[in-house]
Amino acid sequence: MKIELKVNGVDRRLEVEPEERLLDILRERLHLTGTKEGCGEGECGACTVIMDGKTVNSCMVLAGQADGHAVTTIEGLGKRGSLHPVQKAFLEEGAVQCGFCTPGMVLSAKALLDRNPHPGKEEIAVAMSGNLCRCTGYDRILKAVERAAGEVEQ
Amino acid sequence: MNDVIGGTVGGRVLREDAWGKVLGQAAFPADVRREGQIYAVAVRSPHAHARIRGLRLDEARKAEGVVAVLTSADVPHNGHGVLYRDQPVLVADHVRMAGDPVVLVGAETPAQARAAAGRVEVDYEVLPGLFDPEEAMKEEAPALHPEIHGGSNIVYHLPVYKGDTAKGWAEAEVTVERDYQTQMLDHAFLQPEAVLAYVDERGHLVVEVATQYAHYDRGEIAHALGLKFNQVRVRTRSVGGAFGGREDISLQIMAALMAWHTQRPVKMENTREESFYSHSKRHPMRMHYKTGATRAGKLTVMEARIVGDAGAYASWSPNILRKAAIHATGPYEIPHVRVDAYAVLTNNPYTGAMRGFGAAQPVLAYESQMDLLARELGLSPWEVRLRNIYRAGSETATGQVLSGSVGMEECLKAVKSYLGEVSGR
Amino acid sequence: MYYIRPQTLAKALEAGEEPGMLYLAGGTDLILKLRRREVQARGLVDLQAVAELRQIRAGGDWLEIGAMVSFADLLNNDTAAQEARALWLACSSMGAPQIRNQATLGGNLANCSPAADSLPALLVLQAQVRLLSRSGEVLLPLAEVLGRTPLWQPGTLLAGFRLPLRAGVSGFAKLGRRQALAIARLSAAVALREENGRACGVRVAFGAAGKRAFLSLDLAEELNGLVLDRGFTELACRQAKKVISRALGERASAPYKKEAVAGVVREALRTMEFVTSGEHADVDRKGGRGNED
Ligand SMILES: Cc1cc2nc3c(=O)[nH]c(=O)nc-3n(C[C@H](O)[C@H](O)[C@H](O)COP(=O)(O)OP(=O)(O)OC[C@H]3O[C@@H](n4cnc5c(N)ncnc54)[C@H](O)[C@@H]3O)c2cc1C
Ligand code: FES
Ligand code: FES
Numbered sequence: 099m100k101i102e103l104k105v106n107g108v109d110r111r112l113e114v115e116p117e118e119r120l121l122d123i124l125r126e127r128l129h130l131t132g133t134k135e136g137c138g139e140g141e142c143g144a145c146t147v148i149m150d151g152k153t154v155n156s157c158m159v160l161a162g163q164a165d166g167h168a169v170t171t172i173e174g175l176g177k178r179g180s181l182h183p184v185q186k187a188f189l190e191e192g193a194v195q196c197g198f199c200t201p202g203m204v205l206s207a208k209a210l211l212d213r214n215p216h217p218g219k220e221e222i223a224v225a226m227s228g229n230l231c232r233c234t235g236y237d238r239i240l241k242a243v244e245r246a247a248g249e250v251e252q
Numbered sequence: 253m254n255d256v257i258g259g260t261v262g263g264r265v266l267r268e269d270a271w272g273k274v275l276g277q278a279a280f281p282a283d284v285r286r287e288g289q290i291y292a293v294a295v296r297s298p299h300a301h302a303r304i305r306g307l308r309l310d311e312a313r314k315a316e317g318v319v320a321v322l323t324s325a326d327v328p329h330n331g332h333g334v335l336y337r338d339q340p341v342l343v344a345d346h347v348r349m350a351g352d353p354v355v356l357v358g359a360e361t362p363a364q365a366r367a368a369a370g371r372v373e374v375d376y377e378v379l380p381g382l383f384d385p386e387e388a389m390k391e392e393a394p395a396l397h398p399e400i401h402g403g404s405n406i407v408y409h410l411p412v413y414k415g416d417t418a419k420g421w422a423e424a425e426v427t428v429e430r431d432y433q434t435q436m437l438d439h440a441f442l443q444p445e446a447v448l449a450y451v452d453e454r455g456h457l458v459v460e461v462a463t464q465y466a467h468y469d470r471g472e473i474a475h476a477l478g479l480k481f482n483q484v485r486v487r488t489r490s491v492g493g494a495f496g497g498r499e500d501i502s503l504q505i506m507a508a509l510m511a512w513h514t515q516r517p518v519k520m521e522n523t524r525e526e527s528f529y530s531h532s533k534r535h536p537m538r539m540h541y542k543t544g545a546t547r548a549g550k551l552t553v554m555e556a557r558i559v560g561d562a563g564a565y566a567s568w569s570p571n572i573l574r575k576a577a578i579h580a581t582g583p584y585e586i587p588h589v590r591v592d593a594y595a596v597l598t599n600n601p602y603t604g605a606m607r608g609f610g611a612a613q614p615v616l617a618y619e620s621q622m623d624l625l626a627r628e629l630g631l632s633p634w635e636v637r638l639r640n641i642y643r644a645g646s647e648t649a650t651g652q653v654l655s656g657s658v659g660m661e662e663c664l665k666a667v668k669s670y671l672g673e674v675s676g677r
Numbered sequence: 678m679y680y681i682r683p684q685t686l687a688k689a690l691e692a693g694e695e696p697g698m699l700y701l702a703g704g705t706d707l708i709l710k711l712r713r714r715e716v717q718a719r720g721l722v723d724l725q726a727v728a729e730l731r732q733i734r735a736g737g738d739w740l741e742i743g744a745m746v747s748f749a750d751l752l753n754n755d756t757a758a759q760e761a762r763a764l765w766l767a768c769s770s771m772g773a774p775q776i777r778n779q780a781t782l783g784g785n786l787a788n789c790s791p792a793a794d795s796l797p798a799l800l801v802l803q804a805q806v807r808l809l810s811r812s813g814e815v816l817l818p819l820a821e822v823l824g825r826t827p828l829w830q831p832g833t834l835l836a837g838f839r840l841p842l843r844a845g846v847s848g849f850a851k852l853g854r855r856q857a858l859a860i861a862r863l864s865a866a867v868a869l870r871e872e873n874g875r876a877c878g879v880r881v882a883f884g885a886a887g888k889r890a891f892l893s894l895d896l897a898e899e900l901n902g903l904v905l906d907r908g909f910t911e912l913a914c915r916q917a918k919k920v921i922s923r924a925l926g927e928r929a930s931a932p933y934k935k936e937a938v939a940g941v942v943r944e945a946l947r948t949m950e951f952v953t954s955g956e957h958a959d960v961d962r963k964g965g966r967g968n969e970d
Contacts (some may be wrong), residue, residue, distance in 0.1 A: 099679070099680060116678050116679055116680040116721070117363075117678060117711075119708070125283075129285075130276075131276075131279070131282070131283035132275070132276020132277065133276070134280070134282075134442075134443070134492075135282070135444070136442045136443065136444065136524070137524045138523060138524060138712075139524070139709060140705060140709070140772075140775070140776055141858060142442060143773065143775060144442060146775055152749070152778040153774055153775045153778060154775050154778055154779050155775045155776070155779075158703075158704060158705050158708055158709075158775075158776075158779060159704065159708075159779070160680070160701070160704055160708060160721070161680075162680035162682065162721070162723060163701070163704060163723060163725065165682070171276070172275070172276030173275075173276050175275075175276075176275070177275070178271065178275065181274070181275075185274040185275065188270070188274045189266055189267075189270050189271065189274055190266070192264070192267070192270075194267060194269075194270040194273045194274060195493075196441070196442065196443065196490070196491060196492045196493040196494075197269070197270065197272075197273030197274075197278050197490060197492070198280065198441075198442040198443040198490075198492030198493060199442055200273045200274055200276075201273075201276045204274060206774065206775075224774065224857075225774055227773050227774065227856065227857030227858070228772070228773025228774045228775040228776065228857060228858065229773075230442065231442070232439075232440055232441055232442045232493045232495075233442075233493050
């Protein structure tokens with residue numbers, strides 16, 4: 099089947115199988131491998147992307163469902179020299195260990211700050227609750243989001 | 253943005269690898285690809301203990317997109333393991349745990365590989381399993397690895413004896429005796445195992461993998477495939493968490509075998525479920541503890557029997573039970589000690605390295621014993637500990653004299669104010 | 678398998694009635710089942726483009742919630758937050774943000790797992806279910822639909838839910854293994870009206886205690902007309918244990934859940950706004966969750 103979607107601002111027209119997931123399309127067809135597969139069951143959030151402003155697990159979105167929508171992946175955020183405030187805060191707070199959860203974490207944080215630039219601690223915790231991290235113990239990650247919230251303000 | 257925050261000394265250095273990770277550029281093995289790569293999938297045993305009577309591979313071989321279907325017959329030296337090569341790359345006839353790989357299927361796409369794997373038929377004769385290490389260590393229990401580990405399932409026994417326990421019991425005025433048990437745990441690192449293996453332009457086998465132990469992987473791959481060390485190169489990609497769970501071989505040899513056999517780049521990626529099958533677990537330990545102390549709260553004697561479930565393969569079990577034995581007293585000075593630690597093979601998932609490496613499990617036992625003693629003695633748990641902790645000059649159960657840098661007393665005193673009203677309950 | 682995305686209800690229904698076709702809402706249940714080959718489909722009828730299924734509307738005496746309303750949509754709706762508090766609470770405790778953004782209330786009922794979070798809440802809110810099929814539209818009480826297996830004939834399209842407005846206060850609580858991404862081990866929803874300090878029209882429902890969520894008429898009857906004080910909470914908790922004990926019989930989870938339910942009911946009562954003032958609430962808060970969990 100043919101689908102059209104906007105990925106990181108670029109229009110893409112693709113021929114895909116209906117069984118494919120958005121995750122497969124991003125990783126295997128577009129080679130955007132920053133989106134990770136940790137469980138394939140919606141549990142871990144490593145595959146989080148932003149679709150039309152909302153976070154979704156790309157392992158739980160079929161190709162057809164994504165047709166016509168706009169998707170932001172980690173590759174669509176900052177670059178070296180122009181990091182997104184969330185990426186910068188993750189670096190500075192030491193919120194990254196193995197890094198496998200990091201792209202999903204960064205996107206969940208970005209979606210939150212886009213919606214609400216001044217989230218409280220509780221709101222941050224809720225927004226990040228769909229992303230598992232096995233390395234950090236979450237503390238630095240939550241601090242990084244708070245820090246990024248401060249930076250977004252300026 | 254500077255890479256160092258604060259001064260050179262005492263400042264914070266940004267992790268170099270964090271850059272690639274926040275940008276989504278860090279390459280984990282599933283993220284790398286090579287032109288013309290095929291995909292391999294392992295067919296794993298659903299049974300914990302079985303004999304393989306036969307394999308029917310025709311349907312799988314005929315399936316769409318299949319490039320090769322490999323079995324134990326294709327493995328030159330069919331064994332690997334960090335201490336003993338007791339774990340088959342592909343099982344020939346004796347399945348020892350659920351998840352043991354039996355057949356390897358390579359195909360042009362992941363979906364074709366999975367579909368073909370589904371058409372492999374394995375004829376299993378299901379055997380009664382040994383799931384209880386206490387049962388498995390009995391003499392009459394059938395040996396799970398007669399060729400490598402001999403007639404007993406006990407792969408390791410370490411006695412740690414110090415002083416004269418009879419004397420210790422004579423001096424003891426209170427005794428606490430209990431059984432403790434810890435559970436099996438999975439590391440559940442976030443990145444499921446993945447490998448890319450290929451033969452490079454020099455004819456060397458290159459294996460890209462997330463591993464804790466690249467040089468060991470190289471040796472095991474070379475050995476299994478009958479290659480020289482210098483024909484194998486292991487390249488460590490970003491490692492998505494490990495915690496001990498990536499010290500053993502998981503997919504490395506299978507992917508290398510397929511690549512060597514087909515001369516095509518081979519990708520293997522575990523699902524989360526396959527990941528649970530294919531790496532080690534934390535040892536469940538059963539610990540019988542008997543501890544004696546004087547009315548004044550001084551420990552006089554401790555006896556412990558620790559049985560660790562090694563599961564189907566030895567992996568690091570001897571080292572882990574050694575550590576359990578050595579740490580069995582905890583940070584407490586006890587004049588008379590008798591510890592026996594065993595690692596026992598069963599048909600459970602194999603157990604190996606995990607954070608703490610055997611030192612973590614006995615904590616439950618020795619610290620609980622201290623709390624129970626405190627209750628018997630009418631002392632606070634804190635006080636009982638203070639009276640027995642290691643200090644400079646203490647001698648451990650293994651006879652090591654701690655000459656310096658023993659911070660236990662300071663530590664206990666420092667945490668006291670945080671403990672609040674703790675009583676012997 | 679093929680995929681279609683009709684733009685109208687009529688088209689969706691037409692496609693869905695073809696043999697082997699399945700409706701696709703958020704996909705959070707269906708995609709896993711397809712991947713695990715627990716269900717097979719010739720094709721999927723994605724309902725995302727049918728605008729009327731995505732609406733939440735309050736009009737007259739009713740609150741209408743479309744089947745394609747996501748858990749997140751409901752959480753962002755003020756009317757729902759006020760008028761259907763039990764449902765709002767159930768939605769907030771469900772899954773994680775990514776799942777709530779995608780999963781729909783219609784899918785929650787259609788999939789009908791024992792632990793489906795919205796169902797106990799919808800039951801106490803007296804939800805009616807709007808079903809469309811070739812033979813037209815029917816409106817049935819949810820409790821009645823939940824009594825049927827299968828819930829409806831293949832091809833039937835669940836259009837949404839209809840809840841009476843101004844029907845009193847309601848609350849919901851759930852026992853999970855952790856805060857987020859926790860499938861309910863047990864859940865309870867309560868609704869009632871207060872009249873002269875007494876409870877009227879009490880409704881209590883449980884989830885994850887048996888095959889499907891259910892209303893406990895016995896418990897409702899025992900609580901009806903009682904003074905809303907500390908004794909009310911204590912009696913509700915005590916009697917709930919009996920209900921759960923009966924519902925679970927010899928199941929392995931029974932000894933645990935029949936104790937735990939007291940804490941869940943206590944918590945559900947505490948979430949009902951008006952009960953959170955006064956002496957009664959203080960007691961509840963101190964005795965709250967934790968204890969029995
Ligand atoms: C990680 C994770 C966590 C979860 N946590 C929870 C939780 O805490 N609580 C909970 O209750 N559930 C939970 N779920 C389950 C699931 O998200 C819910 O059941 C959800 O409401 C299903 O809705 P959906 O829109 O995704 O349905 P889909 O998966 O699209 O559909 C489910 C079924 O309903 C049918 N269907 C859907 N819409 C209609 C319709 N309008 N008419 C007729 N048939 C229809 C489909 O054909 C399919 O059979 C979780 C799932 C995941 C993956
Ligand atoms: S891979 Fe999608 S949630 Fe884990
Ligand atoms: S940093 Fe490893 S999982 Fe989060």
